[in-house]
Structures are given as structure tokens and as C-alpha cells.
Amino acid sequence: MINYPQISIPPRSDHLWRYTPWKRIHPTKVEEMPEADEIKFSSGIDTKIEDSSEIARSFIHSISQTSKKISLDNETLELDLRCSGHICSGQLVIESSGKSNLIIRLSGDAGWTGLRILGIVDGSLSFAVINDLASDGHLLRCEDWIVNRESTFEFATLSAGGFLNKTDIRVDLEATGSEMRGGIASNGYGSRHDDHHIEIQHSVGHTNSSLVMHATCDGSSHSVGTGLLTICEGADGSDAGQVFRNLLLSEKARAEAIPELEVLADDVKAAHGAASAPINPEQLHYLSSRGLSYQEASSLIVEGFLMDAFRHIKSEKVVDTLRTRLLVHLECLMNG
Amino acid sequence: MGDEVLSINDLHVSVEGNEIIKGISLTISVGEIHAIMGRNGAGKSTLANVVMGHPSYEITSGTISFRGTPLEEMEVFERARAGMFLSFQYPSSIPGVQVGTFLRKSVSAVRGENAPSARDFRKELKGHMESLDMDRSFLSRYVNDGFSGGEKKRLEILQMLLLNPCLALLDETDSGLDIDALRVVADGINSIAPEAGCLLITHYQRLLEHVKPDFVHVMIDGKIVKTGGAELAGDLEAKGYDWLEA
Ligand SMILES: Nc1ncnc2c1ncn2[C@@H]1O[C@H](COP(=O)(O)OP(=O)(O)O)[C@@H](O)[C@H]1O
Ligand SMILES: [Mg+2]
Numbered sequence: 079m080i081n082y083p084q085i086s087i088p089p090r091s092d093h094l095w096r097y098t099p100w101k102r103i104h105p106t107k108v109e110e111m112p113e114a115d116e117i118k119f120s121s122g123i124d125t126k127i128e129d130s131s132e133i134a135r136s137f138i139h140s141i142s143q144t145s146k147k148i149s150l151d152n153e154t155l156e157l158d159l160r161c162s163g164h165i166c167s168g169q170l171v172i173e174s175s176g177k178s179n180l181i182i183r184l185s186g187d188a189g190w191t192g193l194r195i196l197g198i199v200d201g202s203l204s205f206a207v208i209n210d211l212a213s214d215g216h217l218l219r220c221e222d223w224i225v226n227r228e229s230t231f232e233f234a235t236l237s238a239g240g241f242l243n244k245t246d247i248r249v250d251l252e253a254t255g256s257e258m259r260g261g262i263a264s265n266g267y268g269s270r271h272d273d274h275h276i277e278i279q280h281s282v283g284h285t286n287s288s289l290v291m292h293a294t295c296d297g298s299s300h301s302v303g304t305g306l307l308t309i310c311e312g313a314d315g316s317d318a319g320q321v322f323r324n325l326l327l328s329e330k331a332r333a334e335a336i337p338e339l340e341v342l343a344d345d346v347k348a349a350h351g352a353a354s355a356p357i358n359p360e361q362l363h364y365l366s367s368r369g370l371s372y373q374e375a376s377s378l379i380v381e382g383f384l385m386d387a388f389r390h391i392k393s394e395k396v397v398d399t400l401r402t403r404l405l406v407h408l409e410c411l412m413n414g
Numbered sequence: 415m416g417d418e419v420l421s422i423n424d425l426h427v428s429v430e431g432n433e434i435i436k437g438i439s440l441t442i443s444v445g446e447i448h449a450i451m452g453r454n455g456a457g458k459s460t461l462a463n464v465v466m467g468h469p470s471y472e473i474t475s476g477t478i479s480f481r482g483t484p485l486e487e488m489e490v491f492e493r494a495r496a497g498m499f500l501s502f503q504y505p506s507s508i509p510g511v512q513v514g515t516f517l518r519k520s521v522s523a524v525r526g527e528n529a530p531s532a533r534d535f536r537k538e539l540k541g542h543m544e545s546l547d548m549d550r551s552f553l554s555r556y557v558n559d560g561f562s563g564g565e566k567k568r569l570e571i572l573q574m575l576l577l578n579p580c581l582a583l584l585d586e587t588d589s590g591l592d593i594d595a596l597r598v599v600a601d602g603i604n605s606i607a608p609e610a611g612c613l614l615i616t617h618y619q620r621l622l623e624h625v626k627p628d629f630v631h632v633m634i635d636g637k638i639v640k641t642g643g644a645e646l647a648g649d650l651e652a653k654g655y656d657w658l659e660a
Contacts (some may be wrong), residue, residue, distance in 0.1 A: 132602040359469065366490035367466050367499075368428070368516075368573065369523030375491075378519065382510030389509070 080116040082140040083109055085133045089369070093220050096243045097302040097334060098273040100133060101306055103218050105165045114141040117168030117193065120158040122146030127169045127196060134246060135220045138167050138192040145169040150203070154177030159193070160186045161211060161356035167192035174203040179395050181205075183403070184239070187212040191240075195221040204232040204393030208403050211239035213268070219245045227253035233260040236384075236400050237272050238407040248277045251285035251316075263387040266299030266331060267411060273302040282309075283314040283343065290323045292387035294380050295331035295354075305337040307350065313343040324354040325383045327376075381408055417444040418481070419581045419611035420465070425476035426638045427457075427464050433474070434460045436636035442578070442611035447603075449614045451620060451650055452633035458615045459503050461633075462583045466500040467493055479571075480581065495524050499579035501570035503586045503615075507558035513569065514539075514553035517576060524577050542575045546598050563590030582606060583613045590622035600624030619651040632658055 088095045088106060106112045125147035129138045148157065148170065159168070159182060166188035172195060180203065184191065191211060197203075211217055216226065217240045225231045237243060249258050264272045278287045293301035303322045322335035335352035357379055365375035384404055391397050420442040427435035434457045442448055447583065450458050464471040465478055467490040478485045480498060488496065508516065517539065522529040528540060543552065546568050558566050567587050574582055584603065588596055603612060603625050614621065622630075622644065630646040632640045639658050640646065 358506070360506045362491065363468055363509055364502065365508070365516075365520075367494055367502075368520035368577070369491050369494035370519060370524075371491050374519065374523065378511055378516070379508065382508050384510065386510030386556070 080110060080130050080140045081136040082133070085131065085136055088133060093304055093306065093338065094246065094275050096304075097300075098242075098271065103134075103216065103242065103244045104136060104137070105216065105398065110138050110210060111137070112165050112184045113191070114143070114165045115163030115188070115375050116144045116165040117161060117166055117191065118160040119144070119146045119168065119170070121149045121155070122170065125171055127171060127194070131298055132220070134165070135194055136216055138169065138194040138218065139304065141165070141168045141192065143170050143192070147171040147173070148180070150174040150176075150178035150180060151311070152178060153354070154179040156181045156183070159184045161191040161215070161369055162186045163188055165190045169194045170196070172197035172205075175200040177202045178394055179204045181208070181399050183208045183210055184217070185210045189289070190216045191218070192218045197221065197223045198226065199223065199231040200226045202230040204396045205216055206234040206236070206390065206396045206400055208236045208400070208405070209243065213239060215240045216242040217244070219243070221247045223247070223249045225249065225251050225256040225258055227255070228255035229253075229257070231256075231258045232396065233258060234388050234391050234396055234400060235262045235274070236403055237262065237264040237274070240270070240272075242271045246275045248279070249287070250279050250281055251287060252281040253377045254282055254284050254381060256307045257286040258288075258391075259390040260287070261388040261391050262291040262303070263305075263384040263400075264293040264301050265294055265384060265407065266295045266297070266301045268297045268299060269298070270299045271343070272299070273328050275304045277306040277308070278318065280309040280316040280318060280343075282310075285313065286317045288318070288390050289320045290389060291335070291388050292325070292342065293323070293335070293384055294325045294327060294383060295332060295333045296327040298330040300329070302334045303336070304334070305350070307337065307339050307348065309341045309343045311342040312346040314345045316343060317347040319348070320350040322352040325380065326354055326356045328409035329378070377408065377412070401406060417489045417594055417641055418442070419444055420613070421479050422465075423477045425464075425478060426474045427596060428459055428472045428474050429460070429470060434636050435464070438636070439636065440631070442613060445608055446623060446629065446631045447607055447614065447627045448613045448631065449647060450631045450633050451647065452616065453655055456633045457636040458633055459585050462500055462613070462615060464583045465583060466490065466498065478499050481482070491523070493600060494577075495526065496533055497572050497580035499577055499582050499585040501567075501574060501582070501587045505566050505570055507556070507561070509556050509559045511557050514552050515596050517573065520573065521576050538576065542572055546572055546602065547594075548572065564592070564595050567591055567599065568595065571599050574606065576600055578606060582610055583615070584625040585615045586617070587614075588616050594658055596620060597624060618623070619647045622647045634659060
């Protein structure tokens with residue numbers, strides 16, 4: 079029995095669906111479960127994954143033919159996900175222990191890609207997703223993470239490819255001493271639509287989270303960042319922070335940055351903020367005074383702003399890879 | 415001497431309709447070190463910023479030229495490429511941009527075809543960083559992001575050494591430095607001084623013990639009220655500015 083078509087379509091009044099409704103991200107007609115090609119995983123073993131009661135997850139589950147599992151123990155893995163065909167999908171289970179790095183790169187010219195990830199972190203995992211999909215592709219990405227006791231989850235996304243993207247990430251800090259540090263960099267250009275929704279739940283006390291999302295907004299792009307930070311009853315002594323920032327580069331671009339906070343515990347440090355601003359003229363002047371033309375100076379500021387989303391990510395391997403990919407991406411954009 | 419690097423003629427500058435610089439004339443030639451001293455708010459930084467082309471300032475009358483070329487014809491980046499350098503009193507931070515990347519881009523923009531190869535650049539950089547007592551880890555930090563006052567000033571001087579300007583404007587590069595760092599900064603200035611024109615803005619005499627100015631100008635309320643030799647700095651230290659006020 080598959081849940082999908084029975085799940086009622088979420089209303090747009092729902093925070094999660096306000097800017098990219100289900101109808102818009104579904105690849106065909108909402109009642110349909112189209113045939114999908116498999117995402118080609120460069121490694122992983124076959125596994126089974128449970129269905130979900132959440133509509134997007136259940137949909138990906140229902141159309142996916144492959145589910146892979148990756149286990150990491152004190153290692154670094156770069157995983158390529160090739161997405162091709164009209165509609166393409168896959169599911170992935172990640173189990174990590176020790177001190178590990180996992181870098182996933184999504185590429186290919188699929189018209190529509192669905193990716194569902196379930197992850198459990200034990201020890202310390204630094205995890206990055208690089209969206210390098212073709213510039214006319216659609217992506218639906220859903221992730222659910224559990225961070226174990228005294229474990230640290232670093233989570234980074236470089237969202238550079240695709241035309242219409244919806245990402246829904248949930249992280250559960252469900253044991254004492256668990257910590258999450260997240261960074262999302264979204265590069266908006268052309269008429270790209272990039273929607274990130276991140277829910278972080280502090281289920282018990284003495285758990286920490288920090289999330290930074292930086293979006294550059296050029297052309298007539300639309301960037302959306304919505305966050306829901308929940309500090310559950312009894313999760314005392316937790317520390318959480320979220321910052322969403324947009325760099326406005328064009329009058330026609332739109333940007334939504336909406337962190338929400340729900341604190342049901344005591345003695346909690348929780349801060350959230352959102353800001354949108356154009357390039358700071360003092361930064362431009364400083365770089366110009368060092369010989370950079372207006373164009374060179376602004377591209378460097380844009381590049382820096384995107385990289386700065388990863389300021390809390392400590393894994394050098396991950397940050398270096400993200401920087402390299404970002405530079406390649408920006409260069410490609412510039413050369414048309 | 416006699417080669418004019420900077421020549422300012424009866425300059426008036428306003429910010430948001432307020433006149434800050436009220437008629438300044440000043441000529442700096444190759445090999446000369448000029449110092450401008452004055453209280454906070456006198457307009458010293460405004461003068462340096464306007465020379466470098468900061469967009470907030472409006473020149474209401476007068477002229478500035480750099481090696482004979484009127485500056486209004488030059489964009490900020492062209493001024494830098496032509497050999498002008500300003501060590502900012504408050505340098506901007508550029509989060510996400512590593513110092514190493516920034517320096518490489520700046521050097522290749524300013525030195526153009528004469529920019530060093532990657533290998534020579536690294537060598538040059540290493541030499542200057544050692545002389546400034548800067549750790550290599552500086553290069554992977556983000557430009558001025560979370561830097562202490564002293565670290566920012568060192569980075570400014572490092573840039574000056576790499577860009578090797580023919581006009582160096584140093585706006586309070588000495589403030590916030592301990593005595594060792596001050597000596598290091600002074601060595602940097604002295605090393606470029608013979609081939610360049612230098613304008614040091616300061617309100618302490620300290621730096622001037624290590625860098626001997628040829629001229630000291632006192633600025634009060636947007637005007638140069640007195641010009642003298644190095645000894646004037648000592649007088650100011652002893653007597654303050656009151657005796658110069660009309
Ligand atoms: N960008 C600006 N906007 C508004 N006022 C300014 C600006 N820059 C300078 N001023 C004003 O000009 C005067 C001189 O400032 P400044 O040149 O910084 O002095 P100094 O460097 O001698 O301390 C001050 O009154 C200051 O408030
Ligand atoms: Mg000043």
C-alpha cells in the first residue's frame with residue numbers, strides 16, 4: 079500500500095508550501111505517479127526504505143525504483159548522482175560514524191529530479207550537497223536527519239543549478255550534546271526559483287544548532303528561505319541561531335527570508351535574523367581602490383557572500399570542494 | 415625631486431551639503447614624505463578619501479591631479495592601477511573572500527602585464543609577510559573579517575608593499591599598533607619612500623620618530639593652517655593645537 083495519492087494536497091497557507099506549492103513542483107499532474115528513471119549513484123548498496131506520510135517524501139518513494147545505502151566510518155566520500163531522463167528519482171540512506179565527510183554532487187540534464195535522503199549521524203559528519211543540475215531542470219529534494227548523542231552534523235548546500243528547486247530538510251537533535259551547523263548558499267540568476275525550507279528540532283536539552291543561508295538575487299530570480307526552529311519542551315539549555323541574508327543584485331529579483339522560532343523550553347539561547355541588502359558600497363570602493371574594476375569587484379563580493387554561508391563549517395575538505403565548485407559555476411555563468 | 419606626484423589646488427569638498435575641506439593646496443613630489451596632523455574631525459580622512467575617489471564626497475571647487483593628470487578623469491580602479499594607494503583608516507571587511515585570493519587579484523589588476531608569475535608572487539608575498547611578522551594562516555582568513563585593529567593595519571601595509579605605489583596615502587596606519595608593529599610599519603613606509611610620494615595622516619608623533627617627514631602640515635577645520643619641517647610635529651606634541659587656532 080503506497081501512501082502517496084491518498085495524502086491530501088497541502089494548502090498554501092502552510093509555511094512550507096507557500097512559495098512553491100505542491101502543484102508547481104510535482105512533475106506532471108498531482109494525482110499522477112509517473113514513471114521515473116533511476117538516479118545513477120556512483121556508489122552505495124541496495125536497500126529498502128519505508129514510505130512516509132509527508133506528501134513529497136511519499137511521492138519520491140512511490141516513483142523511485144532504487145534505494146541505496148552509504149555507510150561511512152572515519153572516511154571521506156565523494157558521491158556522484160547522475161540524473162537524466164524526463165523524470166528521474168532515487169532514495170538514499172546515509173549512516174555515518176567516526177569523523178567522516180560526504181560530498182554529493184547532483185548533475186545531469188534530467189527534466190525533473192526527486193531525491194530523498196535519510197541520514198543518521200554518529201560521531202561527526204560533514205555533509206555537502208552541490209546542485210549542479212542543468213539550468214532547466216527541476217529538483218525536489220527531501221532530507222531527514224537524526225543526530226545522535228554527542229554527535230556533530232555539518233550540513234552544507236551549494237545550490238547553483240536547476241531552474242525550479244524545492245528543498246525540504248529536517249534535522250532532529252534528539253540526544254544530549256548533539257549539534258548541527260548548517261550553511262546554504264543559493265545563487266539566483268536568470269529566472270531561477272530556489273526554495274529551501276529547513277526545520278531544526280531540539281528535542282532534548284543541551285543541543286546546539288546554527289544555520290546560515292545566503293542567497294544572491296540577480297536577474298528575475300526568486301529565492302526563498304524558510305526556517306522552523308523548534309526547541310521542544312524540556313530541551314533546556316539549548317543554543318540555536320539562524321541567519322538568512324539576501325544580496326540583492328537586481329531590481330526584478332525577489333527574495334523571501336523567513337526564519338520562525340518556537341521555544342517551549344527554559345534557559346535557552348535562540349536568535350534569528352533576516353536581512354536583504356544590495357552590495358555594500360564601502361566594500362566596492364575598497365576593492366576598486368585595489369585596482370579591481372566595478373565588474374571584478376562585484377563578482378568577488380558575490381563569490382565571498384556565497385562562501386560566507388559556510389562560515390560555521392569546519393571541515394576544510396568540504397569547504398575547499400564547495401569553493402572550487404562555486405568558482406567553476408560562477409566562471410561558467412560569466413562566460414555564458 | 416621636483417617630480418610632482420600629487421598636486422592639490424584650492425580644493426573644496428562637501429559631504430551631504432556640508433563643506434568639510436575648505437580650500438586646501440598641497441603638492442607632493444617623488445621622494446617626499448608629508449605628514450598631516452590635526453584633531454579628530456578636522457577633515458584629514460576626507461582629504462585622503464577624496465583623493466582616492468570615494469563616491470560620497472563631492473568636490474565643489476578646486477582640482478587634484480596625479481602626475482599631471484586631472485583625477486576627475488580617472489575611475490577609482492584606474493587611480494589604483496596608475497599607482498595610487500590609500501591605506502584606509504577603517505578598511506572594509508569582505509567576508510568569504512580569502513586574503514590570498516584578494517591579494518593575487520589586486521596585484522594582477524594593478525601590475526597588469528608586469529604582474530609576477532604565480533611562483534614569484536608567492537615568493538614576494540612570503541618575503542613581505544615575514545618582514546611584517548605575519549603568519550601564513552593570514553592568507554586563508556577572510557579579508558579584514560574579525561581582524562584586530564593591528565591585523566587590519568598590517569594587511570594594509572602588506573598591500574602597499576605588494577602594489578608598490580608611487581603615491582601612498584596612509585590614514586592613521588599607526589593607530590592601534592604596539593611599538594614593534596609600529597616599527598614594522600615604519601620600515602614598510604621607508605622602503606617605498608625613496609621612489610614614491612607619501613602622505614602620512616596621524617595625530618601622534620610616534621610614527622614620525624621612525625619615518626622622518628620632510629613637511630608637516632597642520633589641519634584645522636578643513637584648512638591647512640601651518641606648514642613646517644619635522645620639528646613642527648614635536649611642537650604639536652608639546653603644545654597641542656590651540657595656539658594655531660585663529
Ligand atoms: N561620509 C561622510 N558622511 C557624513 N559626514 C562625514 C563623512 N565623512 C566625514 N564626515 C564629516 O566630516 C568631518 C571630518 O571627518 P574626517 O575627515 O573623518 O576627519 P578626521 O579624519 O580628521 O578625523 C567630520 O565632521 C565628519 O563627521
Ligand atoms: Mg580620520
